[in-house]
Amino acid sequence: MALSQVVGRLLGIRRHQVDPGGGAPRVPHPVDVVVVGGGIAGISAAVVLAERGAAVTVLEAAPTLGGRLAAWPETLADGTRQMTEHGFHAFFRQYYNWRSVLRRIDPRLGFLKPVPGYPILSRRWPTEEFGRLPPAPPASLLALLARSPSLRLRDLRGMDRDAALPLLAYHPERTYAELDGATADELLTSLRLPDRARAMLFDVFSHSFFNHEAEMSAAEMVAQFHFYLLGNPEGLAFDCPDEDYATAIWAPLTRHLREHGGRVVTGVPATGLSRDGAGWRVRAADGTSYGAGHVVLAVDPPALATLVAASPALVELAPDLVRRMPAFGRPAPPYAVARYWCAGDVAADRAVFSGVSRQPTLDSVTLYHRLENESRRWAERTGGSVVELHAYACEPGVAAGELAERMWAELTALWPEAAGLRVRELRTRVEAKAPAFTPGSHAGRPGVRTDADGLYLAGDGVRTDFPSALMERAAATGIIAANHILRAEGGAAEPVHSVRPLGLLARRTP
Template identity: 45%
Template sequence: MNARGTRSGRAPRRGRDRRARVLPAPPGAARCGTPAPRAAVIGGGIAGLAAATALAERGADVTLYERQETLGGRLAGWSTELADGSSATMSRGFHAFFRQYYNLRGLLRRAQPGLGMLTALPDYPLRHSSGLHDSFKRVPRTPPWSALGFVALSPAFGWRDLARMNPKAALPLLDVRVPQVYDRLDTISAADFLARIRFPAAARHLAFEVFSRSFFADPRELSAAELVLMFHIYFLGSSEGLLFDVPGEPYPQALWEPLGRYLEGHGADLRTGTEVDGAASSPDGGATVTARGRTERYDALVLALDSGGLRRLAAASPHLVDAPWRARAARLRTAPPFLVSRLWLDTPVAPDRPGFLGTSGYGPLDNISVLERWEGEAARWSARTGGSVVELHAYAYASDDRAAAQDRLLEQLHRVYPETRRAKAVDARHEWREDCPLFPVGGFPDRPTVRTSHPAVTVAGDLVRTDLPVALMERAATTGFLAANALLEQWGVRGHTLWTVPERGRSALLRSLARLGEH
């Protein structure tokens, strides 16, 4: 069956949570008319791929611009040759595909309907340098039993800790709604919010900081609204739980190459290795894109860029959208640098080491992955050599001496997994990046929305604000579909059905208590 004969446009599946929210597709014709409208998508990450897919499936003539040579954005991968002569795929590090990521998983199903490229990890373990260990494997999935189970099972959070908490300050956790959560909590930091509710220090370090660092930010800089929204998405608002899946092969082979072929099967023109120099509104109501000295006219434009990319494009495009929008784009901030170190070791780590471990209290080290536990390419290298492929992450880690920082990360690995002291690195790769969006205290008003003042220009990405309970990769995918739906609606074409976790707290009683706390 060719690409046009696949299950294109089918709504994402809900998962196990029967209270998940459905967002019906905006009505309209099944496909675009003739001639098909031309749409440009700038950015080939998750958001851009979602927008391009949604438009191409409805018959639009789609051109996707991506400055890197490969698709995937911050989940891209590239080939590298190791010192032993073998080929490996390097990336920017581990990402968890949670079961709440309905729209991201719906995007991936376009190319592989059964999601056979994903494999489940059996646990989400956490370890603190004090010796505390935590796990989400046995925590019930459905709220409020998830919260009660966490308290009952966690060594970092006991019933006495629960009694010491400030219940009034904690009420926002019980009824998280968007955008109201930003109205209430965007003006304080995640760290200050946790201190205000007297969240136990041990649990804060072991659990909440692991979540906050998913935003590649220091909790003292991160908006409390983002942290509380995350708590809702993964814990109190959804019954999908905190366990997750990972790709069974490197990102390009598992995800983006199949999706790229799917897009090309729908007629999309994928221009990788092509940086856009600027864009402008056109007098006829469309937009123009200039790349490699060539300017082309389109009926619609989707900006699916990271914070830095959007800042640069806005600065280089004085005639795109309006001046206030460009001024807000100029104020967007980028999270501090992060480091991903991948080591190909000549001896294996202990057999009981998990595929992924979140860490706290080990200096800059935020997590450790043992790739051969779940990635086929790493497993084949391990089986051939008898070694292990280990990946270390340090989020929000500014350092003037990067070589020393890399050595420090290795020292922390030796503390957590002492057997690695005896291992020698066959090869190593160290990736320093600084391109994740920062969601600072008070920054919500400056973040772009999907729609702009120009009806032909929409915005997508994990930096985009939306009235839906989504975050991280799922926000990128969801806003990509929303950006496409906004354009399809203008053309009188049916949009795409989406899903989210419940849009408010699950308990009517707890929601009532939370509302009382607002006054």
């Protein structure tokens, strides 16, 4: 254990238990569950339920499982088959619940390889390195401040330190009560940071949650700061599979689920649900329907709003859920992902993954031929490179091809040698499915439990009472949904973990 982790541990910066789990290993009688949505949230719920003997059916609209972490084959013009993904994902080390699901397919998580470094690129300022810090706060934060060229001692003196206190005082209720009405932009402006420090240390951060600072709740920003930087002993370190997500994650998880009696139906969207006796009936687009005592809706926010609107029975059965939908179903701005198969390579010292600050469109760059084996083999064979560019919150209404062009042009401004690469193939998409965390949205954010018996939600937009985000929130809410069902039916609940539940300077009382 690193010294910073020992010090951090004394301050309570360690993995915390939210739910100890436990109970009878298997449900004592037949239990039918339909899980709608086969992304991280749905599959996490399904795995936990199936392992305890529940009869689980997962209904997934897309031809492949995985949702925003899906992967599928594409054939390039040269005839090679290349797996393409919904986009690069960083598997942070404090994703305790998601990692516990992944341990089902690899108990030592050997398929996750460390990604060294986390540089932030800027056209205006030298690169800032977010990686290679002592893992645990407060040492990590102090080291970042001490070594960052973006923040000097005189800048710290000029900062409004009172305004910075909320960042260190995350509290699951008070933070939202005090700050949910403000924007992340207002909070950051109130710190009076020099522009460079704000650009290099903070701006990249909020975009990584698919929201613009000016449209994101300040409370959510504080929560994410706590989750990623200030509340966990692992630091900003992350790992990635070295095979595509279908091979590394979804094929083995599907096998695991089937071995436990789970059923996976892909390519069939659910179209609505209604009451069926004491349980539920889920209708599907192919004309079939599925009866179940419990239903977990683990779809993205716009899909959830559509499904609820298409289920008139919910007006009476789940009026609170119905009321929350119009606001919840409005996603964050669109995101774009473009993968380029190129002739030629960028400089050898470019990092596998880099964040980008203050470019109009481009937010991150991933060098797949230095990350995943299939891309590596393609690059070795052709002398080329496989580059993926992301825009996390881009201008609405712009076509994917245009966004890909803009991102490539912005890359060449950061890495001049990229201008010399010839793009042989491009696959690009723009979508709007990420949850919005707009100011004031917390009170209306639905939790896992709905007001209808036997109906639960899971997904990265669903509220948790402990710090979590993105993939980890999707997995955690899936497990919590499964636990509600297991407790109702007499089966063992799965333990749930979180980072330190309170900020270092938070008072314990509500």
